[in-house]
Amino acid sequence: MREVRPVSGPVAAPPLAPAGGRPADRRAWLLREGWTGLVLVALIVGFSIWSPDFLTKLNWLNTSSTATEVLLLALGETFVIIAGGIDLSVGAVLGLSGMAGGRVMAALMSGGTGTALTVAAGFATALAVGLAFGLLNGGLIARCHIPAFVVTLGTLGIATGLGNLIYNGQEISAIPAWVGAFGNKNLLGWIPVPVLIAAVLCVVTGLALAKTRYGAYTYAIGDNREAAIRAGLPWQRHLVKIYAVSGLLAGIDGVLVMSRLGAASPTSGVTDNLNAIAAVVIGGASLFGGRGKMIGSIIGTLIISVLLTGLIIVNVPPYWQEVAVGVVLITAVYIDQYTGRLRR
Amino acid sequence: MTSTATLSVCGVSKHFGGLQALRDVTLHVNRGEVVGLVGDNGAGKSTLMKIIAGVQQPSGGHVAIDGEPAVFTSPAEAAAAGISTVYQDLALAMERDVVANFFLGREILAGHWLGRQLGWLDRRTMRERTARELAQLHTRIPDIGARCKDLSGGQRQALAIARASAWCERVLLLDEPTSALGVEQQREVLDLIRRVRDLGTAVILVSHQMLDVLAVCDRITVLRLGAVVASVEREDVSADDLIGYITGSKVGPARASSEPGGAAPGDDAPAGGPGAAGPAETDGE
Numbered sequence: 001m002r003e004v005r006p007v008s009g010p011v012a013a014p015p016l017a018p019a020g021g022r023p024a025d026r027r028a029w030l031l032r033e034g035w036t037g038l039v040l041v042a043l044i045v046g047f048s049i050w051s052p053d054f055l056t057k058l059n060w061l062n063t064s065s066t067a068t069e070v071l072l073l074a075l076g077e078t079f080v081i082i083a084g085g086i087d088l089s090v091g092a093v094l095g096l097s098g099m100a101g102g103r104v105m106a107a108l109m110s111g112g113t114g115t116a117l118t119v120a121a122g123f124a125t126a127l128a129v130g131l132a133f134g135l136l137n138g139g140l141i142a143r144c145h146i147p148a149f150v151v152t153l154g155t156l157g158i159a160t161g162l163g164n165l166i167y168n169g170q171e172i173s174a175i176p177a178w179v180g181a182f183g184n185k186n187l188l189g190w191i192p193v194p195v196l197i198a199a200v201l202c203v204v205t206g207l208a209l210a211k212t213r214y215g216a217y218t219y220a221i222g223d224n225r226e227a228a229i230r231a232g233l234p235w236q237r238h239l240v241k242i243y244a245v246s247g248l249l250a251g252i253d254g255v256l257v258m259s260r261l262g263a264a265s266p267t268s269g270v271t272d273n274l275n276a277i278a279a280v281v282i283g284g285a286s287l288f289g290g291r292g293k294m295i296g297s298i299i300g301t302l303i304i305s306v307l308l309t310g311l312i313i314v315n316v317p318p319y320w321q322e323v324a325v326g327v328v329l330i331t332a333v334y335i336d337q338y339t340g341r342l343r344r
Numbered sequence: 345m346t347s348t349a350t351l352s353v354c355g356v357s358k359h360f361g362g363l364q365a366l367r368d369v370t371l372h373v374n375r376g377e378v379v380g381l382v383g384d385n386g387a388g389k390s391t392l393m394k395i396i397a398g399v400q401q402p403s404g405g406h407v408a409i410d411g412e413p414a415v416f417t418s419p420a421e422a423a424a425a426g427i428s429t430v431y432q433d434l435a436l437a438m439e440r441d442v443v444a445n446f447f448l449g450r451e452i453l454a455g456h457w458l459g460r461q462l463g464w465l466d467r468r469t470m471r472e473r474t475a476r477e478l479a480q481l482h483t484r485i486p487d488i489g490a491r492c493k494d495l496s497g498g499q500r501q502a503l504a505i506a507r508a509s510a511w512c513e514r515v516l517l518l519d520e521p522t523s524a525l526g527v528e529q530q531r532e533v534l535d536l537i538r539r540v541r542d543l544g545t546a547v548i549l550v551s552h553q554m555l556d557v558l559a560v561c562d563r564i565t566v567l568r569l570g571a572v573v574a575s576v577e578r579e580d581v582s583a584d585d586l587i588g589y590i591t592g593s594k595v596g597p598a599r600a601s602s603e604p605g606g607a608a609p610g611d612d613a614p615a616g617g618p619g620a621a622g623p624a625e626t627d628g629e
Contacts, residue, residue, distance in 0.1 A: 016359055040608070160386070180528045208462075211461040211464060211465060211467075212462055212464050212465060213451045213453060213463035213464075213465060214462075214463050216444060216451055216465065219437065219439070219444070220437050220440065220448055220449075221438055223437035223438060224436065224437045224438065225434035226433070226435060226436065227436060227437055227448065228437075228448070228449070230435050230446040231435070231449030231450075232418070232420060232432075232449045233448075233449050234424075286439075290437065290439040290440070291439045
């Protein structure tokens with residue numbers, strides 16, 4: 001493509017807008033993006049006052065591990081939803097990835113122990129399964145023009161079924177002990193390895209979304225696909241990439257969950273996909289595409305996780321967590337629409 | 345045809361099955377010139393635009409760039425030949441800011457390895473160039489960090505035109521750029537079209553608004569039932585004349601000879617007679 005035409009003649013200095021935007025914009029931003037952070041802080045403060053067991057190392061380790069499981073799916077789902085799609089399959093792909101990895105490790109073990117190669121083969125299998133399902137989703141959606149809801153509902157079923165078929169619906173616990181040690185190792189006593197991995201992935205995906213062409217394409221395709229096509233964006237290839245990343249993150253998540261449990265379970269992740277979608281929407285992404293931020297999805301995930309562990313600690317039946325997540329989800333979308341009207 | 349106009353449409357016809365949407369249409373436009381294209385719904389304006397923009401291919405005749413016949417099998421080929429189009433829907437991403445829309449599909453990557461390997465954007469350069477291009481056209485978009493949905497209709501139109509103009513080497517096609525705007529905004533868009541013209545772009549303006557066409561165009565071509573019924577200098581016509589040509593109550597000169605040798609034999613006002621096949625309703629309005 002051609003460069004910008006050189007400006008001829010004297011031109012007034014460009015009226016560059018300050019990076020932060022106008023004060024009114026910042027207020028709108030605080031109202032729109034900031035309030036979920038306030039909800040999170042309020043939840044943490046509230047639970048801390050309610051129970052002395054909340055602000056403890058044990059609960060930090062517990063909550064951060066819970067959050068990691070949903071978080072990895074939410075990171076991939078953020079790209080998918082901003083691009084105007086939906087991925088219902090990630091939870092099931094998480095479970096299937098773990099089962100496939102566990103099955104490979106169990107098969108390669110001899111005499112109850114596995115080598116580093118065994119573990120590597122298992123992990124690689126899990127990641128490959130996640131990536132393959134992502135590519136399948138993306139290919140069917142972008143190339144065959146089947147709606148994302150239909151495709152990923154289908155692969156949700158396929159992955160769930162295959163996950164159960166691998167070991168007849170049973171857990172696989174005969175995996176190298178190193179896997180469990182890896183998943184439960186706390187660096188400096190406070191930072192579980194899966195949490196560290198999730199934190200790194202948060203930074204990488206957040207920067208990719210906000211600062212790179214990959215992110216710009218993602219927003220553009222979800223915002224106005226026709227405009228993106230006319231502008232010559234490789235939209236089909238990009239959609240395949242987005243679903244592939246979502247699947248790969250589900251595969252990584254499968255490894256982390258298996259490592260934390262010390263076993264592969266076909267029921268891992270069954271509730272995670274809806275929680276991940278809820279987290280992304282609570283974080284301000286629009287299911288119509290074009291809008292959302294990674295920090296929002298991260299905060300949304302933390303709200304859901306804090307609700308779960310907090311309610312358990314204060315002895316409220318944990319089923320209330322699902323109720324609470326539902327209430328927060330609907331409230332979040334309502335507030336988003338309300339502030340949207342205010343700005344117009 | 346010996347025309348070396350920036351863009352020439354030479355005897356172009358288009359059939360859709362038995363329907364004849366365009367018959368032997370000829371027009372040309374030069375750099376620094378605005379040519380109006382008017383006609384009633386179904387007269388063939390949109391079909392002609394689509395052929396120029398490479399969306400459709402002519403059944404007969406051809407399009408020429410700088411006198412060289414050009415065949416566009418896709419919009420990308422027309423764009424590569426220097427033809428940009430602003431459609432009525434503007435093709436803006438409403439949740440994205442002005443800069444992101446300006447560079448949609450043409451993002452500038454940073455020069456360091458992050459840019460080359462990972463597609464890291466050079467937002468600063470993108471901001472500066474957007475501001476410079478918009479300032480050059482005197483568009484009234486005060487905050488290039490504003491999202492498109494927060495812009496007025498006139499500002500959106502200005503952004504779409506400025507973007508197309510910035511990436512357009514030869515010809516800018518504008519489809520009804522003033523139709524959805526208020527009076528003041530219409531005037532601003534017309535000023536913008538003049539500035540784009542003054543930068544040396546050839547502009548084709550498709551419009552239903554006779555006053556806009558008369559205000560900004562150097563020449564005006566009228567389509568009726570798929571054929572050119574008048575091609576006139578602006579000074580020679582009134583809005584009533586144009587409406588007469590459009591509705592068929594007035595038969596006009598097929599072409600004002602604004603360019604030597606521009607008039608080809610045999611295209612004198614083939615005003616669609618009553619027996620002619622009806623034109624295809626291809627206008628997307």
